[in-house]
Amino acid sequence: MxxxxxxxxxxxxxxxxxxxxxxxxxxxxxxxxxxxxxxxxxxxxxxxxxxxxxxxxxxxxxxxxxxxxxxxxxxxxxxxxxxxxxxxxxxxxxxxxxxxxxxxxxxxxxxxxxxxxxxxxxxxxxxxxxxxxxxxxxxxxxxxxxxxxxxxxxxxxxxxxxxxxxxxxxxxxxxxxxxxxxxNIEETVWEKFIFISALASATSYLNQNIGQILSNSESKQVYISLLNEIALVASAKGLKMPKNIIEETIIKLEKSPQEATSSMHRDFLANHKTEVVSLTEFVVKEGQKYRVSTPVYQLILDKLQNKNRFNFRF
Known part of the structure; x- marks a missing residue:
């Protein structure tokens, strides 16, 4: 058969x-x-x-x-x-x-x-x-x-x-x-999640693609802040992530097509339903669960939830 x-x-x-x-x-x-x-x-x-x-x-x-x-x-x-x-x-x-x-x-x-x-x-x-x-x-x-x-x-x-x-x-x-x-699939999946969660949250919040985020110092700092917060959450969960996970993730982003953006950002632009619950809110809730502060994720979540709720464009 x-x-x-x-x-x-x-x-x-x-x-x-x-x-x-x-x-x-x-x-x-x-x-x-x-x-x-x-x-x-x-x-x-x-x-x-x-x-x-x-x-x-x-x-x-x-x-x-x-x-x-x-x-x-x-x-x-x-x-x-x-x-x-x-x-x-x-x-x-x-x-x-x-x-x-x-x-x-x-x-x-x-x-x-x-x-x-x-x-x-x-x-x-x-x-x-x-x-x-x-x-x-x-x-x-x-x-x-x-x-x-x-x-x-x-x-x-x-x-x-x-x-x-x-x-x-x-x-x-x-x-x-x-x-x-x-x-070590759980760590591998979380390594990808660190990359995509921070990228989805940053591109959607800033309304910028990868190249725009990397070329703007303030935008890049928002992205790096997200990486630091989610990496702390992963560590608090007991996951054995690479010690240089932040640097490795930034290198991945630099090697990505600069005109590209996240699928969540594309969904916001098209006024479609988004994955903000799984990609942004999940990190905030895991942070609360493990007593890790995620202020930048929380700031972005508040704005993106309003976009979902009121369905307005950038």
Whole structure:
């Protein structure tokens, strides 16, 4: 029987990595790729394929199945989920029938609490931890744009060594996905979270892209203050982060496409629902829990919550 892999959430992350899997495995004898999509995204992919734009050109892929019908999707061996963090519970309830007790779930979200939230819904399942480094976004339903060469996927589990996890790594490698199965996955996920949380909060608060933040001393100081606060929270939680985590994170930002911004900033600009709860408020609450002061995060949270509440532009 084929190994059945579902991709839930065809945005910049799910669309890109799902596209690489579909390019390698569609119509193969060993792996079946299912895109879980609805509306215009489903319609466009069925008719024209999923289009990926990158510096190297354009790639169009067709998965084995595109559907939002749990009956058609059927039971999955692996579910890779990359929706927005505010959609976790709703989206999983919609596709509960597709998740058997032995389905392995790989969350690829911006936040760090996804595994815990999914485990509450599916306590019998193996729910991995994962994160990605990539600059990619939806151009239109069924069209993904990737900026720059950087793309890395990290995943693992601190509670199980099931052989099917290493099988998933082999599937990724054959699809030419630069992926790493790591033992210290919680620290790896938090390392990414430190990067993305501070970036999302700063870009959204300042209404600036990466290049603008780095070239403005006051803006850069806001970003560095956020890094210091969230690093203190991680330390208070007992996570073993690199001693030079602040410097390493700034270097990552300097190597990122300077015209790029965070997905949360793009959502604010488009008046869409945002991930401020998972990316900004979560840090404030964790700080309160571990008695770590986060005044800059709190300042930014107050402003961004008002933007969400009153839905106004910059």
């Amino acid at each position: 084929k190994t059945r892999i579902g991709i839930l959430g065809l945005g910049g992350v799910g669309g890109y990595f799902g596209g690489l899997l579909a390019r390698e495995y569609t119509k193969s004898n060993t792996v079946e790729i299912i895109f879980i999509a609805r509306g215009e995204t489903q319609k466009n992919i069925v008719e024209s394929g999923l289009k990926i734009l990158s510096d190297d050109g354009e790639t169009i892929v067709f998965p084995d199945l595109v559907s939002d019908n749990p009956e058609l999707i059927g039971t999955l061996d692996y579910l890779i989920c990359a929706t927005k963090t505010y959609d976790i519970e709703t989206s999983f309830e919609l596709y509960r029938k597709c998740i058997a007790p032995d389905t392995i779930i790989l969350p690829l979200y911006n936040g760090v609490d996804a595994t815990e939230r999914i485990n509450k819904l599916f306590p019998q399942n193996i729910v991995l931890q994962g994160c990605v480094y990539i600059v990619s976004m939806i151009v239109a339903p069924g069209i993904i744009k990737k900026i720059g060469p950087y793309e890395k996927l990290f995943f693992g589990s601190k509670s199980t060594k099931d052989s099917r996890i290493t099988t998933l790594q082999s599937i990724f490698e054959k699809a030419k996905i630069e992926s790493y199965f790591v033992a």
